[in-house]
Amino acid sequence: MRPQVFSFILACALTACGGSGSSSGTPQADATAGTFVGTSPDTTAGITVTDPQVVSLPSMHDALVVGDHIVVRSLSASSITVNGKQLYARTRLSLLDKDGKLTASTDYGFALAAGYTGDWLMMPSPDGFIMVQSGPGTKLLHFDAQAKLEGGATDLYPVAAADSTSELSAAESGGAVDGNGFWLATTFSRLPITDKTQYLLKLCKFDFNGRQLTPPFEISTSSLHPRVAAAGGAVLTAWLENGGAMLAMWPKGLGAPVLRTLATGGAQPYPTVLDTNGKMGVLWNAKGTTTSPGGVNGVAIDSNGAPVLSVSNSDLALETLSGHWKGNVRGPEFDARAYKGSLLLADLVLGSYNPGDPIGDIVVLADYGVGTAALTAQKSLVERVRLTGPGNGIGSSPVFRQMLFADHAMLLIGDENQLRTVRVVRN
Numbered sequence: 514m515r516p517q518v519f520s521f522i523l524a525c526a527l528t529a530c531g532g533s534g535s536s537s538g539t540p541q542a543d544a545t546a547g548t549f550v551g552t553s554p555d556t557t558a559g560i561t562v563t564d565p566q567v568v569s570l571p572s573m574h575d576a577l578v579v580g581d582h583i584v585v586r587s588l589s590a591s592s593i594t595v596n597g598k599q600l601y602a603r604t605r606l607s608l609l610d611k612d613g614k615l616t617a618s619t620d621y622g623f624a625l626a627a628g629y630t631g632d633w634l635m636m637p638s639p640d641g642f643i644m645v646q647s648g649p650g651t652k653l654l655h656f657d658a659q660a661k662l663e664g665g666a667t668d669l670y671p672v673a674a675a676d677s678t679s680e681l682s683a684a685e686s687g688g689a690v691d692g693n694g695f696w697l698a699t700t701f702s703r704l705p706i707t708d709k710t711q712y713l714l715k716l717c718k719f720d721f722n723g724r725q726l727t728p729p730f731e732i733s734t735s736s737l738h739p740r741v742a743a744a745g746g747a748v749l750t751a752w753l754e755n756g757g758a759m760l761a762m763w764p765k766g767l768g769a770p771v772l773r774t775l776a777t778g779g780a781q782p783y784p785t786v787l788d789t790n791g792k793m794g795v796l797w798n799a800k801g802t803t804t805s806p807g808g809v810n811g812v813a814i815d816s817n818g819a820p821v822l823s824v825s826n827s828d829l830a831l832e833t834l835s836g837h838w839k840g841n842v843r844g845p846e847f848d849a850r851a852y853k854g855s856l857l858l859a860d861l862v863l864g865s866y867n868p869g870d871p872i873g874d875i876v877v878l879a880d881y882g883v884g885t886a887a888l889t890a891q892k893s894l895v896e897r898v899r900l901t902g903p904g905n906g907i908g909s910s911p912v913f914r915q916m917l918f919a920d921h922a923m924l925l926i927g928d929e930n931q932l933r934t935v936r937v938v939r940n
Contacts, residue, residue, distance in 0.1 A: 560878055560896045562924070565935040568615050573927030574603050575635045576914040579642050579658050582616070583609040583916050583923060585932065586635055586644075591622030593630065600630040606660040613923045613934025619660060626652055626666065636690045638721045643695070645669070651683045651699060653723045667723040669697065677704055684712055687750070689786075691743035694720040698732075698739035698750045711735050716750055716761065716770070732761045732770060742784035744851075747791030749814060751775070751782035758782040758797070762818030765791050773818040776829050777810070786851045787813060787883045794856070794888060795820070798845050799830065808835035808842050809860060811888050823887040832889050838877045839897065840864025848913040852922075856881045856888070859913040859924055866899040874907050875899055876926070878937065 572588035589602035604625050607618040623629065631648020641657040651669040656662055673680035681701040688697040697719060700712035714736035715729040736752040736759070743749070746765030751758060758777040761770035775782055780797040787794045796811040811834045812820035820829060835842060840862025847860040858879045863872055876898045882891035908928030915937075916923040926933040 559940050560880070560894060561938045561940060562878070562896070562898065563936050563938070565933055566613050568607075568609070568613070568932040568934060570605070570607055570615070570618075570927070570932040572603075572910075572929050573912050573914070573925060573932050574632060576916060576925055577635050577637060577642060578916050578918065579637065579660075581611055581918075582658075583611070583613070583925075584635070584642060584656075584660050585609060585925070586633065587927070587932070589620050589622050591620070593623070593628060595630070602630060603632055606656070608660060609923070609934060611918050611921075611923070612936065613925075617659070621662065625654055625662070626650070634686065634688045636688060636695050638690075643721060645686065645688055645695075645697065646683075647686045647688075649682070649684055651686060651697070653719075655721075669719060669723050670699065670701075673704060675704070679703065681713075685738065687738075687740040689741040689743040689748070691718075691746065691748065694718050694726050696741050696743045696748045696750075698741050698752070700736050700739060700752075712737060714739055714750075714752060716741075716748075716763075718748075730770070732772065733759065738781055740782070740784055742786045742793055744786040744789050744793075745791030747793060749784040749793040749795070751784045751795060753779075753781060758795075760784070760795065760814070760818050762793065762814055762816070764816040767816075771818040775820065778830070780810075781845070783849070785811070785849045785856070787856060788851055788854065792883065796834075796847070796849055796858075798842060798847065799833075808833050808838070809847055809858065810834065811856075813883070813888055821885075821887050823889050826887075832887060834858065834879065834881065834888060834893075835860070835862070835877075836889075837893075837895050838862050838864075838875075838879065840875050840877070843874070844911060846912060848915050850915045850917060851883070852917055854883055856883055857915055857917075857922075859915050861907060861911050861913070862897075866897065870899075873899060876924075878924070880939070 570587045574586050576585040585607045587605045589604045592599050592601045602623050604621040608616045634645045634647045636643050644654045646652045652666040670683050673682035684700045686699040688695050698716045700714050702710045702712045714733035717729040718726040736754050739752040741750050748763045750761040758775040760773040763770040777797045783796045785794045785796050793814045810832050812832050843861045843863050850857045860877050862875050878896045880894040908930050910929050912927040914925040922937040924935040924937050
């Protein structure tokens, strides 16, 4: 793998009191990243990052590409007080053009769901995008390409009465679009919720109007935090069960999903699309806490739901994708995208950019080939950048989203203070 040139110039954000400033840093190329044997990523010529901008949108929760622009969902200004705590809706929808510039913003507050402070799933639809509650409830909402709400909410499952002790109540969901609709994995329980509550898990495919395309398949009776990836008629669901990770792989054409355990050491598994033909993988962050060591691990998944390991390896802990990032992964969240035969990761590590440098934040863009062997056996491109200058530190809750267009990507770096948009070109 050749060293890549990574130019990164970052302007400071306007402060809350109206002041402004600027600074820049141009890090050197990372010449010591590792070389792997395997399928080469599509991005063999390198990665160039330019034209960063700062947008006054604190606390980004999610984003997706809709047509020729980006829709960002961030924290609303509307709040309610629950048990003495001020909680905010997560329903500000903002439009960025394909170069990351803010063009419009609408704060829906609690108009989308009264009193709801949980999160939402954002998924593309033929006419724009949809949002589905991913906390308690399963309300489905439609938006046009300009993030304008269309019509009212549809409940994908019946809403349990607040005083019911017999009805099943939706607790949390994960979802992914595939073809003519979207898969939703939803946990259910009976009210009231206690520390002994068990959550059963149902997987169902809906069309974009909320009609069931499959029966709801019950795949677990004790589940937490479901996540879904789907492409090419295949669907992979992952969740936590009794302190361990579980998978349900449903290859295209199979009559029912295949269930598997996955030894992630208790870490949350994130199912991931590896290509458009239904090839799937699972990623997880092996960090136990924000200060403990660990990194991003990942495996491809075969049609039987089994992980594809490196030669002579039976230990999932050795399938570490972040081994050459030269830093300790800072938080539990990262972003992963399939793109032209590659798996693209974006994350943040604490480390020294050059030997002897002080420890600090380093943004990592890492592209891995997707072949028939284990992910760790593929060639990779690893690009690292240090943010320099006053005001360029990343906050305590970073969120990364890679927005992919035909000729470039926009890397969104959000925290509790602001949003940075960075143009990425793979030559």
